[in-house]
Amino acid sequence: MAEMAASGESPEILFWVGCAGSFDDRYKAVTQAFVKILNKVGVSFAVLGPEEACTGDPARRAGNEFLFQMQAVANIQVMNGYNVKKVVTACPHCFNTIKNEYPALGGEYEVIHHSQFLQQLINEGKVALKGGGEFKGKKITFHDSCYLGRANDVYEAPREVIKALDVELVEMKRCRTKGLCCGAGGAQMFKEPEEGKKDINIERTEEALSTGASAIAVGCPFCLTMMSDGVKNKEREHDVKVYDLAEMIAKDMGI
Amino acid sequence: MSILPQLIFLLVFAVAGYILYKRVSYLRRNIFLGHKEDRNDMKEQRWKTMVLVALGQKKMFKRLGPAFLHLLIYVAFIVINLEVLEFIIDGLSGQHRIFAPFLGGVYAVAMNIFEFLAIAVLVSCFAFLIRRNIMKVDRLAMKELKGWPALDANLILIIEIVLMFAILTMNATDQILAERGVDKYLAVEGLFFSGLIQPLFQGMSEGALIFLERFAWWFHIVGILAFAIYVTYSKHLHIFLAFPNTWYSNLQPKGEMKNMSEVTNEVNMMLGIQTETSNDPPAEIGRFGAKDVNDLSWVNIMNAYSCTECGRCTAECPANITGKKLSPRKIMMDVRDRAEEVGKSIDSGGPGLEDGKSLLGDYTTKEEINACTSCNACVEACPVNIDPLSIILQMRRYVAMEESGSPAQWNAMFQNMETSFSPWKFAPTDRFNWADQLKNEEAK
Structure with a gap:
């Protein structure tokens, strides 16, 4: 972003990479896949790189409002400084x-999730899918992420993206508004679960496996981790893969 | 003719009215133990939500069986209460079935509808008793319901059954008396359902029948008044509170947490940001987050009084499903129980909130609130738009900001975020490293 701003360019979108997208080895692949798609399509975008900080979400959900606002206000300063209008993450x-x-703290942007952005690119014909790629005809199930689904009522965009791959989308019993959490939201990603009889990601993975799907599609870095761990725990990693939507699209595009 | 029955009727009404007035004032005061929260915006959407969710029972229909049975009781409750209007006029004027001569054939149809609904209520209540006590449906047999909540639920069902039997007995005996030409009793043609139980009473003397008919009449009307008072002590308050509760629903996206503006000034100062500070003295900051009921908003407490303990929230809660202690329903019951404790203490001249106890600690434990994934499944599941998540997150704020008592792993995450702006301990300068690999690929 800094380079583009220095040369007087203003990119169409800011790609908000996030901490998982920057540091988590598995999710870095998703970041790379999404960037490849953006480059291929020729979207003008920028990233903040080292100027990006955690949005503060886990701090806020864990109760540390002060720390959340420290992160948020600093991020808003940076984004407003670059006159950012549209954010994709x-x-x-x-x-x-x-x-x-962020609006309550002075950060007003148009914000869209990459599933919505990918859907737009597909609808506009900018992403040309082969339709005969490696996913063709395969059974795929989609795991709703709470912060996309119930939290923001985005249920159809990720499904449209998956369907564009010419696959058989099989739903779990608990899907859309009734989707079961992967267990990582509300800052649970960063601590061991409370004592119980089972881990939440195992419960959800069992449900996903029971659909007979050969791949579980997700749209969230925490879900990706939790579902991948669940599949490993069930010793099914050889025949059931967990993918992010962007990875599936990039694979189909052959990039 | 004696006007004694009319006087007694008036007295019963006056006493019930006074008790209800006291009870409503008490509940109102308890709800307003919570702090101010303005939810009067977007009025059109609020009316719409109330009509769809409370009046239209929209969210009930996620579970069809119970929704249908509940709908029967709900419709019966509204419709049969129309008949109560006639009861009141009859009772005050000393008349009997005052509407019958005016409505003619329509009256008989209306009575048949009332009787059909009475039967529907009987069937539904029996089905609900079976679900609770014999089938022991999971969400209706959890440990937080042991004792009073379970008894309360059964009592309500039994009271409704008895009240419906009173209606049917009243109509059956009333019509036998009319057939026998007893003074004041009017024949209403073709009362089907009460006709079915008429044989039970046919052999009785006129005196016994009049006694039974009058007894059932008085039992029904006094029963309804007693029920109305009982409801204010019971989880059954949802029959009234569902309406304001849905009107004051959170209309923002469910994922949004409310900003704590009292922190923002300090944050801006620490980051060296000039803000247009108003000259108003800063609002008095009681406490960060919620430790007790008065730290919550009045909407949170109204939520608790609106909860009928159906447990749909808990049945959908991922933490609860996997055996953790968290139960969103229990959170709501805890808030109500604590508000009741404080309210009763204030009324008896006791210490109220200063009794050395608090919601967090004495009712709800940290283990419960820490298990929440903030997934909003409970909020989505609630048929009357109760928001347990808001309460859980406010308690977490108290623990983190006032006690620094969060789980150790969260404190470590906070530290990472303070020092390296990420929940994980990575150098901020490495944030762009993912791009190196891409550049290498391109270079090849």
Whole structure:
């Protein structure tokens, strides 16, 4: 972003990478896949790089409002400084926070999740899918992320993206408004669960596996981690893969 | 003719009215133990929400069986209460079935509808008793319902059954008396359902029948008044509170947490940001987050009084499903129980909120609130738009900001965020490293 601003360019969108997209080895692949798509389509975009900080979502959900606002206000300073208008992110937690919670602190942007952005690109014909790629005809199930679904009522965009791959989309019993959490929201990603009889991601993975799907599609870095761990725990990683939507599209495009 | 029955009727009404007035004032005061929260915007959408969710029972229909049975009781409650209007006029004027001569054939149709609904209520209440006590449906047999909540639920069902039997007995005996030409009793043609139980009473003397008919009449009307008072002590308050509760629903996206503006000034100062500070003295900051009921907003407490403990929230809660202690329903019951404790203490001249107890600690534990994934499943599931998540998150704020008592792993996450602006301990300068690999690929 800094480079573009220095040369007087103003990109169409700011791609908000998020902490998982920057540091988590598995999710870095998603960031890369999404960037490849953007480059291929020729979208003018920028990233903040080292100027980006955590949105503060886990701090706020864990109760530390002060720390959340420190992160949020600093981020808003940076984004307003670059006159950012439109933000795209591959993380539903960042999406929710920037879209719904930054306005109260002076950060007003158009914020869209990468599933919505991908759907737009597909609808506009900018992403040309082969339709005969490696997913064709395969059974795929989609795991709703809470912060995309119930929190923001985005249920159809990710499904439209998956359907564009010419796959058989199979729903779990608990889907859309009734979707079961992967167990990582509300800052649970950063601590061990409370004592119970089972881990939430195992419960959800069992449900996903029971659909007979050969791949579980997600649109959230935390869900990706939780579902991947669940599949490993069930020793099914050889025949059931967990993908982010952007990875599936990039694979189909052959990039 | 004696006007004694009319006087007694008036007296019963006056006493019931006075008790209800006291009870409503008490509940209102308890709800306003909570702090101010302005929810009077978007009026059109609020009316719409109330009509759809409370009046139209929209969210009930996610579970069809119970929704249908509940709908029967709900419709019966509204429709049969029309008949109460006639009861009141009859009772005050000393008449009997005062509407019958005016409405003619329509009256008989109306009575048949009332009787059909009475039967529907009987069937539904029996079905609900079976679901609770014999089938022991999971969400209706959880440990937080042990004791009074379970008894309360059964009492309501039994009271409704008895009241419906009173209506049917009244109509059956009334019509036998009319057939026998007893003074004041009017024949209403073709009362189907009460006709079915008429044989039970056919052999009785006129005196016994009049006694039974009058007894059922008085039992029904006094029963309704007693029920109205009982409701104010019961989880059954939802029959009234569902309406304001849905009107004051949170209309923002469910994922949004309310900003704590009292923190923002300090944050801006720390970051060296000039803000247009108003000259108004800063609002008095009681406490960060919620430790007790008075730290919550009045909407949170109204939520608690609106809860009928159906447990749909808990049945959808991922933490509860996997055996953690958290139950969103229990959170709501805790808030209500604590508000009741404080309210009663204030009324008896006791210490009220200063009794050394608090919602968090004495009712709800940290283990419960820490298990929440903030997934909003409970909020989505509630048929009357109760928001347990808001209460959980406010308690977490108290723990984090006033006690620094969050789980150790969260404190470590806070520290990472303070020092490296990420919940994980990575150097901020490495944030762009993912791009190196892409650049390498391109270079090839």
